[in-house]
Amino acid sequence: MSDNKDLAIILSKCDETNKAKVMIVKNQDLLAKIASRIELCNPKDIFIHTGSAEDCEYIKKMSLETGEEEPLALAGHTIHFDPPTEQGRVVKQTYAVEDEGMYVSSLANAMPRIQADGLIQNNMKNIMDGKTMLVGFYIRGPVGAPTAYASLTISDTWYLAHQQDNLYRCNISDFEKQVDLIGLFFTNTHSKGSLNTKEAYVMTDRKNKETWAWNVSYLGNCALIKKGHHRLANDDAIYSHRGEWLSEHMFITGMKMKDGSFVWIDGAAPSGCGKTTTAMAGDSFIGDDLAQIWIAEDGTIRSVNPEIGIFGIVKDVNIEGDPILMERLRNPGSEVIWINVLIDDKGVPHWEGNGEDAPKSGKNFRGEWTEGKTDTDGKPIPISHPNSRCTIRSRELNNFNETAANDANGVETKVFTYSGRDADTMPPVVASLTPEEGVTFGADIASQTTATEVGAKGEVKRSPWANAPFFLGALGDYMDGQFKFFTNSKLKTKPVLASLNYFLTDEARGGTTKKLLGEKRDVRVWLAWLARLANNEVTGIKTAIGIIPTFEEVSDIFNELIPDKDYTREMYNKQFALYVDNIITRIDMQVEAYKKEANVPEIYFETQAAKRVRLRALKSEKGSVVIPDQLVEMA
Numbered sequence: 001m002s003d004n005k006d007l008a009i010i011l012s013k014c015d016e017t018n019k020a021k022v023m024i025v026k027n028q029d030l031l032a033k034i035a036s037r038i039e040l041c042n043p044k045d046i047f048i049h050t051g052s053a054e055d056c057e058y059i060k061k062m063s064l065e066t067g068e069e070e071p072l073a074l075a076g077h078t079i080h081f082d083p084p085t086e087q088g089r090v091v092k093q094t095y096a097v098e099d100e101g102m103y104v105s106s107l108a109n110a111m112p113r114i115q116a117d118g119l120i121q122n123n124m125k126n127i128m129d130g131k132t133m134l135v136g137f138y139i140r141g142p143v144g145a146p147t148a149y150a151s152l153t154i155s156d157t158w159y160l161a162h163q164q165d166n167l168y169r170c171n172i173s174d175f176e177k178q179v180d181l182i183g184l185f186f187t188n189t190h191s192k193g194s195l196n197t198k199e200a201y202v203m204t205d206r207k208n209k210e211t212w213a214w215n216v217s218y219l220g221n222c223a224l225i226k227k228g229h230h231r232l233a234n235d236d237a238i239y240s241h242r243g244e245w246l247s248e249h250m251f252i253t254g255m256k257m258k259d260g261s262f263v264w265i266d267g268a269a270p271s272g273c274g275k276t277t278t279a280m281a282g283d284s285f286i287g288d289d290l291a292q293i294w295i296a297e298d299g300t301i302r303s304v305n306p307e308i309g310i311f312g313i314v315k316d317v318n319i320e321g322d323p324i325l326m327e328r329l330r331n332p333g334s335e336v337i338w339i340n341v342l343i344d345d346k347g348v349p350h351w352e353g354n355g356e357d358a359p360k361s362g363k364n365f366r367g368e369w370t371e372g373k374t375d376t377d378g379k380p381i382p383i384s385h386p387n388s389r390c391t392i393r394s395r396e397l398n399n400f401n402e403t404a405a406n407d408a409n410g411v412e413t414k415v416f417t418y419s420g421r422d423a424d425t426m427p428p429v430v431a432s433l434t435p436e437e438g439v440t441f442g443a444d445i446a447s448q449t450t451a452t453e454v455g456a457k458g459e460v461k462r463s464p465w466a467n468a469p470f471f472l473g474a475l476g477d478y479m480d481g482q483f484k485f486f487t488n489s490k491l492k493t494k495p496v497l498a499s500l501n502y503f504l505t506d507e508a509r510g511g512t513t514k515k516l517l518g519e520k521r522d523v524r525v526w527l528a529w530l531a532r533l534a535n536n537e538v539t540g541i542k543t544a545i546g547i548i549p550t551f552e553e554v555s556d557i558f559n560e561l562i563p564d565k566d567y568t569r570e571m572y573n574k575q576f577a578l579y580v581d582n583i584i585t586r587i588d589m590q591v592e593a594y595k596k597e598a599n600v601p602e603i604y605f606e607t608q609a610a611k612r613v614r615l616r617a618l619k620s621e622k623g624s625v626v627i628p629d630q631l632v633e634m635a
Helices: 002-011 016-022 028-041 053-065 113-124 158-167 172-182 227-240 275-281 323-329 435-443 475-486 520-534 551-561 569-576 580-594 602-622 628-634
Strands: 045-049 077-080 094-098 109-112 132-140 149-155 185-191 201-205 210-214 245-248 250-256 262-268 284-287 291-295 301-304 309-313 336-339 361-364 367-370 389-393 411-418 429-431 446-448 460-462 496-500
Touching (some): 002 016, 028 113, 028 185, 053 158, 094 113, 109 113, 113 210, 132 158, 132 172, 149 158, 149 172, 149 227, 158 309, 158 336, 158 389, 185 227, 201 227, 250 275, 250 291, 250 301, 250 411, 250 520, 262 520, 275 323, 275 520, 411 435, 411 520, 435 475, 435 496, 435 602, 446 580, 496 520, 520 551, 551 569
Parallel strands (some): 077 336, 094 109, 094 201, 185 210, 262 411, 411 496
Antiparallel strands (some): 132 149, 201 210, 245 291, 250 262, 250 284, 291 301, 301 411, 429 496, 446 460
16 A cells, blocks of 8 residues: 555654654655655655654754754853855745646746756755754644644754744644644745755745745745745635635734723734834734634634744844843843854854944854954945844743633734835824725835845835735735625624834934834834724724824823823824825825736725825825824814
């Protein structure tokens, strides 16, 4: 029988301990997948990761012994350095496998099936010769949640397994339960290979629900259970559960109300645009990056976080803006994996924007570093790469709600926000007038590119729902799923959909500096206002683009939540003035772009046209810049 053959192949690579672990596996498709990878990659032996404490400790030990990580001064803290040429996602070498009749997004790189299969076979054949193959059984979310996908990870890298232990649940029995519940599992096969970035590839095979990566070690490229399997989950939500499920690039955080209840908020933002900071601004957070969302039988929207940890950018993380995270990063008691920061001669990590005195020398992503060191172009090398990261389990942070995070029923979600690095267009917070207009907030995200992508130059580009890099089908299909979800007749209450922006600059509002118009910590006030709007505790002002808060509403919240800040009406008028021409230009740019996309629903163009008419009328009556007091007069 073929299953006996598969099992024999696996057992031939196992010692007695791992043979016993393999015998736990009952799913024949799972055994067949592992056996096929053994035949292709040809490892000297395999390690079966059950998720036990013993397995987790062994993985960490091996990552240190192989030099993939190094210990630091604080117990439990380690450092990993990626190649200097691979400090973010290798976007130009990331491909979707293209099958005949399967549309691939215009924002993704496509590679025909025959070419992709040949590339995979040629590069992965015998790539693990002489190495140990690690096989991990991970679950992307709480066991029993309908959207918690099982993800099999196969790799030759102990560091990858150590990272995933801090980011995902791992258990063979639970894995198989989720496969039985959902009816499928994802697979990621990775090898660090030669770590030659020029010869690296990252592949997503939607048809076979697989991802592949080689010659990479940056987590966003090799731990494809994260964004790679997010792509597969997104694909499944839109093409198998359209209008019922969503798979989003969103944080999940809760604002505590006066009666002790929580209003849960999901928020989208491109990588490097403040999702972790915003998640931490909540009173009780669940996740900082991804959300699996569905409409429950009772008509509520429910959300779970696929992850149990954060893989967060540390640039500009400091005690003022991120006190909860900083308390754990600078004190003993937590396991932290640092990535591409500078390590001084005392074994202490440092990074750009931490608000502390920087050392004069150390080791960073470019090797030995001293103050004033320059690259080949003569540009100063910073102490840490802008995409430097840390990994820490969420339960280590004192505002993490572990009970809610592990609830297979998810949390009831009443608010959804959409944001990017928007220096000059949208006010800090605007709630949509209708669900359809809320969907356009997500569709119209435009953001300055960040260091999360290798080769990013800082230009402003479209970033629909902050999820476009992670959806490989037609953007019009994805948009249709959004419209169908948020207008679904099953919803007992329509959620608040909102634009969120704390990247407005002083310069864009008549000032002379490029500094932020406000502070990062202000986002807590904007979240609180949205939570109160969802609970009908505030009303705001209806405008041509949506509902904005009154000065009195946000002033009261500032006094309550950030009492040491003097929030003035002058600041309010600067932040919430409507710069009509900028908004119209943004709408026109997006409409023209979507005209070139396949399957875009007509409701998008109709909604944008109606908004544009309102804006033109506002400009005709009040001018190009309209302050909130003028909007109140109109009401």
